[in-house]
Amino acid sequence: MSSSESIFIGTDSGATTSKINAVWENEEPVSTKVFQRPTNSQNGTGAVVAGWIESINLFLKDNGLAWAQVKGVGLAIPGPYQRYGVLDRSANLPLSFAGWDVHADYTQALARAAGRPLELVVGNDGQFGGVAEARHARRDSKSSVLMLMPGSGLGCAYIDQNGLPLAGDTLASMEGAHMPAPLQLLGVKPFPCGCGRDWGCFETYTTISGLPLLLAEKLKKYPDHELATAAGTPKEKALSLRSRAQKGDPLALEIFDFQARALGLHIANLTLALDAGIVVVGGGLMDPEATTPEFRERYLRLLREAAEPYFWPAQRKSIKIVPAVLGDLSQAVGAAHVALNRHRA
Numbered sequence: 055m056s057s058s059e060s061i062f063i064g065t066d067s068g069a070t071t072s073k074i075n076a077v078w079e080n081e082e083p084v085s086t087k088v089f090q091r092p093t094n095s096q097n098g099t100g101a102v103v104a105g106w107i108e109s110i111n112l113f114l115k116d117n118g119l120a121w122a123q124v125k126g127v128g129l130a131i132p133g134p135y136q137r138y139g140v141l142d143r144s145a146n147l148p149l150s151f152a153g154w155d156v157h158a159d160y161t162q163a164l165a166r167a168a169g170r171p172l173e174l175v176v177g178n179d180g181q182f183g184g185v186a187e188a189r190h191a192r193r194d195s196k197s198s199v200l201m202l203m204p205g206s207g208l209g210c211a212y213i214d215q216n217g218l219p220l221a222g223d224t225l226a227s228m229e230g231a232h233m234p235a236p237l238q239l240l241g242v243k244p245f246p247c248g249c250g251r252d253w254g255c256f257e258t259y260t261t262i263s264g265l266p267l268l269l270a271e272k273l274k275k276y277p278d279h280e281l282a283t284a285a286g287t288p289k290e291k292a293l294s295l296r297s298r299a300q301k302g303d304p305l306a307l308e309i310f311d312f313q314a315r316a317l318g319l320h321i322a323n324l325t326l327a328l329d330a331g332i333v334v335v336g337g338g339l340m341d342p343e344a345t346t347p348e349f350r351e352r353y354l355r356l357l358r359e360a361a362e363p364y365f366w367p368a369q370r371k372s373i374k375i376v377p378a379v380l381g382d383l384s385q386a387v388g389a390a391h392v393a394l395n396r397h398r399a
Contacts, residue, residue, distance in 0.1 A: 184211025318360025
């Protein structure tokens with residue numbers, strides 16, 4: 055691309071890391087590399103915004119670009135929201151962030167960095183990730199797309215046949231992470247969730263946030279497992295499970311098999327409501343650089359086996375369940391696409 059070509063920046067702010075990418079006006083990503091830095095949310099909102107600006111500066115420099123080329127910015131950040139651009143209590147961000155007008159603060163910081171006003175669009179990280187993944191999954195079809203992305207939390211999105219995310223009247227649609235799981239089918243008790251709900255949110259049974267709780271339960275069956283006496287925090291022990299599962303550790307495999315079944319039931323739940331033709335499953339578990347083909351195939355097989363009995367007959371024949379292809383790029387790229395679409399509109 056020409057050094058004078060316009061670009062649209064996407065910022066993906068997670069609980070732990072923030073990622074930056076951009077798209078050209080022809081909708082192609084500027085980079086296929088993941089550019090990420092710590093979010094530093096523990097240092098307050100000012101530190102977070104400063105980190106985003108610094109990351110954009112470094113991204114532009116690394117790709118031979120300049121602020122003069124930036125025509126718009128999208129921010130993907132976990133909801134829910136009090137109103138557009140103003141955060142409410144999030145399960146994965148500090149409680150002090152509730153009420154933060156992230157749209158105003160980031161808009162001001164972008165204007166200072168660019169030397170001129172830039173339009174900023176803000177939206178749910180899962181929904182923006184869904185926009186990017188849907189473009190790849192649907193190809194030339196007009197299928198609607200359901201995306202579920204288990205990571206630190208559970209990103210959820212529904213992308214309609216026009217390629218747009220479902221937002222909802224209070225910008226809180228597709229907060230599927232915090233819908234209640236069918237505990238009677240999973241055979242577990244209701245785990246507490248960071249969102250404050252106590253009915254057993256799907257997020258706690260399908261993501262990293264619930265792994266320490268699942269590990270504690272599973273160690274009752276495996277009291278002699280080395281994790282029962284290993285040093286480290288519950289989260290540190292839980293984060294070792296993915297590599298253990300790929301080496302055939304029975305305890306770890308049982309946990310991820312459970313998570314696959316739980317997510318399959320959620321897919322069935324959401325399919326009854328949304329009737330999407332394609333389901334995209336993302337997150338680190340589907341990342342080819344982080345998991346083996348055997349692990350991914352097992353996870354998707356168990357997920358589909360759990361979901362299919364609850365589909366309508368026509369859905370069993372037609373629904374495609376596919377892994378995400380953009381990995382950790384999806385939410386930043388999706389945010390950039392939304393910024394580009396807003397610019398065109």
